[in-house]
Amino acid sequence: MSLANKYRPQTFDTIIGQTHITEILKAQMSTHKEMHHNYLLFGPRGTGKTTAARILAKAINCLDLQDWNPCNKCFNCQTINEGKTLDYVEIDAASHTGVDNIREEILDRAAYPPVNLKKKIYVIDEVHMLSKWAFNALLKTIEEPRDNVCFILATTEIQKVPETIISRCQVFNFKKVDKKEIGKFLKSICEQEALTSTDEAIELIAKIAEWCVRDAVKYIDQVSVLWNIDEHHITKFLGVASETLIKDFLSLIQTGDTKIIFEKVDDIHNQGIDLHNFAKQTLMHIDQIFLEDIEFSTNISETFTDIIGSIRHYPYPTIIYKVAIHKHLAKNKNK
Ligand SMILES: Nc1ncnc2c1ncn2[C@@H]1O[C@H](COP(=O)(O)OP(=O)(O)OP(=O)(O)O)[C@@H](O)[C@H]1O
Ligand SMILES: [Mg+2]
Numbered sequence: 001m002s003l004a005n006k007y008r009p010q011t012f013d014t015i016i017g018q019t020h021i022t023e024i025l026k027a028q029m030s031t032h033k034e035m036h037h038n039y040l041l042f043g044p045r046g047t048g049k050t051t052a053a054r055i056l057a058k059a060i061n062c063l064d065l066q067d068w069n070p071c072n073k074c075f076n077c078q079t080i081n082e083g084k085t086l087d088y089v090e091i092d093a094a095s096h097t098g099v100d101n102i103r104e105e106i107l108d109r110a111a112y113p114p115v116n117l118k119k120k121i122y123v124i125d126e127v128h129m130l131s132k133w134a135f136n137a138l139l140k141t142i143e144e145p146r147d148n149v150c151f152i153l154a155t156t157e158i159q160k161v162p163e164t165i166i167s168r169c170q171v172f173n174f175k176k177v178d179k180k181e182i183g184k185f186l187k188s189i190c191e192q193e194a195l196t197s198t199d200e201a202i203e204l205i206a207k208i209a210e211w212c213v214r215d216a217v218k219y220i221d222q223v224s225v226l227w228n229i230d231e232h233h234i235t236k237f238l239g240v241a242s243e244t245l246i247k248d249f250l251s252l253i254q255t256g257d258t259k260i261i262f263e264k265v266d267d268i269h270n271q272g273i274d275l276h277n278f279a280k281q282t283l284m285h286i287d288q289i290f291l292e293d294i295e296f297s298t299n300i301s302e303t304f305t306d307i308i309g310s311i312r313h314y315p316y317p318t319i320i321y322k323v324a325i326h327k328h329l330a331k332n333k334n335k
């Protein structure tokens, strides 16, 4: 089992970085127990939407809520966890089977009362992928509210969901997760897995995951075979640069010695570091130290933005770097 699945939160309280959502959902569990909402969860990938949808489905049905979290022990929680009830249906609209028979398989059956749960729950993941026809069928279904049916829709692309659907749902906006929170989460996974890790390595992973918790956990998974997660391993196995390397590279550019800089570019490339990622990481770093030298930060971020703009379409990434850096040096020499 992947670490991302193993450490998928099972309660509202263990979802990180989304308390603005989980607090409201818990409050709903505590106040209107007989609510008739449909939900739309949207936001960036890997931030907890599918996870929250499953927790919400259990909370709505749980027979023994624990501080407004699903207990994960009662009959209802367990049958949902084990996928043993027809009253809980999860559809991935991104897959063909999800869309082809949504009408017959799902929406027509929504009319019947639940068999063994309190409420029938339909989770439609990647809902933006539904066809126009399927959206119309869905709309018809959620237009007639039924007490014992609830739809939980999740998507990364809310702009592709028709207004008519959005307006019939309670909408929750998932946020990118702060790298400090991700770092804490990773640290606790490492402890539970008995992996040793350095703070620098955890910080680096949290940073390159760019606010996506799933990617962060996936990176830990990838390097976990080494048991020892340090900056050196991360650099080597994930093809990313350490903070030190980025700082050194920027200092080199400031010295203006073309030959040494170009050698360093080749060297970074030969270490197996992805130069597209390297440019992104460098920009992130500049953003953090911008005020230290505004003039340099401005010029160099323009240079790296140029690099990112062209690097994907060009077979020799080192040349892109060299051309951009040469232009940068020439421009600054004339000043
Ligand atoms: N907010 C979070 N708190 C804790 N773990 C999280 C969070 N978000 C994501 N994860 C981790 O990432 C994995 C994937 O999360 P999930 O499937 O909920 O993301 P998602 O928002 O639905 O992503 P996508 O948009 O790609 O479908 C989870 O199993 C869990 O390990
Ligand atoms: Mg999802």
Ligand SMILES: [Zn+2]
Pocket (backbone or CB within 6 Å): 061, 062, 063, 064, 065, 070, 071, 072, 073, 074, 075, 076, 077, 078
């Ligand atoms: Zn329960």
